[in-house]
Amino acid sequence: MTHAVPRVDAMKPSKPGPTRTAPPRPPDKFPGGGRYPAYLAFGACGAFLMISASLLTRGIWALGNGEAAWDAYRAGLGHPAYLVYHVAAFLGLTWFVLRLFRLFPATQPYRIGPLKRPPDAVLVAGLYGLFFTVLAVGTLFLGGAML
């Protein structure tokens, strides 16, 4: 087993114990093994959230600057670097949301208000349905297929 650098104070007692202890090792599979890569990738998707939201804001700002600025913004999005980023961001965020929704039911209490929480499968199906519906309807609408 290869152990990463020990973090000397994890789970340290408030009073030092009476005998010497070996320092704790971090979880054996962290960061590259087990489920950790997925969790870390999930966290890293935060970058997509921040960057894409900023790019969206830039677009809104351009929109406020008039037609020429808006067209320039749109043209800019055709740059290969943007295209690569956006393919990655789209895939990343979709995976991100689906993971979030898959984990979501377990975070819900037994009762939500007076209602019993629906079975996990129902909740997940509902959330996945919501995501894909918004994606489909939003795309068709925004893309002009549903004017």
Added chain:
Amino acid sequence: MLKLEPVIWGLFSGGMMIGGILLPVYILVVALGGGFGVVDGQALGYDRVFALATNPIGSLVLVAAAALPLWGGAHHLRHLWIDFGGLKSDGLVGGLFYGAALVGSVYAVLAVLRLHG
């Protein structure tokens, strides 16, 4: 920062959900559809988009999609930093991420407000 955790977490979890749902639409249609030229130019033309964006509902959606994900992202990145041993610099790095989210949110709100003249 501590006393604000519930606020930030509220924004964060809202941000994850809303950002996660809305941003893919924007990316798919505007960034990719437009970028690859698949989506009809008319649909993303200035007039239509401006009309949509200044519609009250459209404006709200825009603010939500442009501001909230910043908090979700900032929160995730801050924790990622801690996961790799960055607790010592949490004040600084966390401050930077949340600061950026705050600035970005203000910017987003202004950008939308500006559309309304």
Added chain:
Amino acid sequence: MVDVTRHDVVIVGGGAAGLRAAIAVSEARPGISIALVSKVYPMRSHTVSAEGGAAAVARSDDTLEMHAYDTVKGSDFLGDQDVIQYFVEEAPKELTRLEHWGCPWSRNDDGTVATRAFGGMTTKRTWFATDKVGFHMLHTLFQTSMKYGDIERYDEHFVTKLLVDGGACRGVAALDMRTGQVKAVLGKAVILATGGGGKVWPFTTNGNIKTGDGMALAYREGIALKDMEFVQYHPTGLPGTGILITEATRGEGGYLLNSEGERFLTTRDYGVGTKAELGPRDMISRAIMQEIAAGRGIKIPGKIGEYAHLDLRHLGEEKIMARIPFVRELSRTYANVDPVHEPIPIRPVLHYMMGGVDTDIDGATEIDGLYAAGETACVSLNGANRLGSNSLTECLVFGARAGAHAVQYIAGSSGGEEGPLLRQAEDEAGRVEALRGQQGGGEKITKLRESMNDIMERGTGVYREQASMAKANTEIAELKGRYEQLSLDDPSKVFNTEIIAALELRNMIDVAESVALAALHRKESRGAHACPDFPTRNDGEYLHHSLVYYGPTGPRFDKKDVTLGVWEPEERKY
């Protein structure tokens, strides 16, 4: 010099009895200083594994008198009736207290506490929290105990000796497992709550820590062990591991079947009458053994021994998951059987010791200032056979009473000199030091333990023949000699579990000795003590408690009257 710490009350054991006692002491007199010494962190105590429930009258169709009578009859008239009376009165209050402290008792739809049927009880009076009752009770008690600032814990401290001077017990010597050092933990009173000793036998529901330590500690100080011949075989343990499948399975409606698929408790006469599967444990265990002896046992390929089946299939998945989900988890994990679809293989397994340190109704022993409660004690509630679900309640009722009495006792005690106690602790430290890594005559812990297990299984099983009991007595005596020749391999200090195992083995051998002697003396069949040579109960000669005293050259037998009262002995038929 040994480390010395001083308290008012020292409690040995952090199971249900010990924790309840600690809280009782703390509540009786806030500010009093309590040491809670336990060889494992309290939430690991074996109370944690109790599954089925705790008995106390709760329903309107039930009465204290009925609970008392069931207990008297269950004990085969060997329980003390004053003790039983007190027990049934306190039981509902104790379980209610636990409810106030947060115990997640299962509920009826109207929000009242739910109760279930249990063996030998006339009506549903067993409170339960699904089928993890001991777990929930223990955790509730432990967590609640944290609220009392006066309780100082000595976790993972193994008590090796009681410090007794001038006829009074005023502390313990405890081996701090972390450092390997013996400490003197002094107090004005000591309460033993160290649980039972099922590990004396090879096939048991008991966990690794149940080694009868408290019984042996008191025994070696000259206190009698009472009614030790009565050990309970639970009818339904998983083959191989001995893991318990709770009686609640039968309380909820499960059937016992033989190899022919026959519900033998209803078709043949085993004395349980219409109670069938809800008969008392001693009778049902014997019924299973007789079915096996008659060739109607079930053989599991590749395993030794034969078994019966516990069939829950007709209860349905929903009820199983609502009432006994842990049984399903255990059956799946440890027997590879899903009770929703298949019957569970089971056989009688050693479960509980009715006997223990002789105490009066206050938990007081023959030595001043020394109390005992819980499974380690014999307050004579259970007599010759305990009714399932009475013992968890017993831990609460008599843990609390011992605690309250200890507080009264110390108010009137002037203490005494520390010198002699410290000298004893010093000597004890020397003895422990000598044992650590001792290069003796080549005997090994594992071997001796196996021999002891074997002797006790042959000598004190479900059925006891005179010849095999006599043999067990001589063999245990031999074993004591072999123990002196023990060789250990681990000379290290920090968390040396080998020396703990050696100390536990010595305790178990002492307990075994007392069981073997008491069993040999009881030439009748009563409750859990079934002798084919003397198949009936003999009230004329044996309506008495048996006492075994420690002696350097061998144990000594004595007896003591049973406190009768309302109910005169009668034939025990269900």
Added chain:
Amino acid sequence: MSEVKKTIVVTRFDPDKDEVPKTQSYEIPVQDDWKVLEALNYIKDNVDPTLSHRWSCRMAVCGSCGMNVNGEPKLTCKDPISSYGDTIEVAPLANFPVVRDLVVELEGFMDKFKAVKPWIIAAKERAAEEGTHRQSPDELADFKSFSMCINCMLCYSACPVVSNEPDFLGPAALALGHRYNQDSRDEGADERNEIFRDEGGIFSCSYANECTEVCPKGVNPSGAIQQAKLNNVVDWAKSFVVPRRKSS
């Protein structure tokens, strides 16, 4: 019963002899229906009595036998040996100081455990004579799953935040606090929420969800913590409307 040989690679550490933990291999015969704990007990009883590990109930309820098996936190008395290949690595739980061999330091956990005030807090104590509370099956279900924790600490061994934030109360302790907050008999939520919102409380959890993944008892501490977060957000929002009750 088929018997095969397997190599058990065990972490050894005696603070009086060893500077750092090392490993030791034992090749032993194992039966295919064994749990990993039985292999350790076999070694202890028959090969090397100097090996130290904690165990008691061998029925997955006392919580003492948690260890990392092939890098994954496991309750060794529940973990079938047949699920592994010829070589099995058994190490003490990660994220804990090691006392000896497979025995870890528990005091840090006990501190955190106590910090969440895991007992019923009520304005007025009830006497036994007043009888039990009424609690509906639904009210019971609101907290029941969170009361199933056996304190085995597998979750601590897997949580990445525990490795990095020494003050993090951690999954089991926070789930326990939440368990009491959700109990209809308890009135201590305000008190506990203050602790929850403090440094090392619920907001340190980054929702790695490892705790829920490795928990052998289905406690779902991750869910408990996320619920507690939401409750605190709601609580915070409400504090603008109604001033919070001062806790004693």
